[in-house]
Amino acid sequence: MSEYRTGMGWDVHRLAPGRPLILGGVAVPSELGLEGHSDADVLSHAITDALLGAAALGDIGMHFPDSDPRWAGADSLQFLRHALALASEQGYRLVNVDATVILERPKLKDYRTAIREKLAATLGLEVDRVSVKFKTAEGLGPVGEGRAAEAEAVVTVTRD
Ligand code: C5P
Ligand code: MG
Secondary structure, X not given: OOEEEEEEEEEEEEEEEOOOEEEXXXXXXXXXXXXXXXXXXXXXXXXHHHHHHHOOOOOHHHHOOOOOHHHXXXXXXXXXXXXXXXXXXXXXXXXXXXXXXXXXXXXXXXXXXXHHHHHHHHHOOOHHHEEEEEEXXXXXXXXXXXXXXXXXXXXXXXXX
16 A cells, blocks of 8 residues: 655745746746845745655754755755655655745746646656746735735645
8 A cells, every 4th residue: 555645845036136936947037036044945944844844854054054055046946856866765656746926926827737747857856747837925924015925725645
């Protein structure tokens, strides 16, 4: 009997001028981008935490502390690859990813395919196992006021 496990992840980053908006490894044209020690890819961070969570391997800050200069400006896809490798070492195989990005603007739907393809390639999954959804916060709170972006992710892993 295979074992199935689920993990969840969440992240938030501030929006600021002069920063790139990178989501799932894809640069989205935008007046404001995400602030952070790494490339601040809020979506990749949420998925990384979900993956670590499914395998009960701690969280992203444990493996990639933001005090470590090695991760300054880092491509967050490497966090995803590392979390996948750690989960694989424990015998887990990724089944699917479902994620939501909450961002007031810009509209992201035209980037959905590119983001799903990039994440699927990074995680070694078929594209139809990677779902990315987008929501506004309807003007409410710091995300709704356009001051931040949030992401949530759920992953399922299995092992024999
Ligand atoms: O937040 P709301 O329900 O109004 O979003 C409606 C749709 O707009 C979403 O289902 C999504 O397809 C799209 N959207 C988007 N980019 C955003 C927020 C929402 O493409 N930043
Ligand atoms: Mg983050």
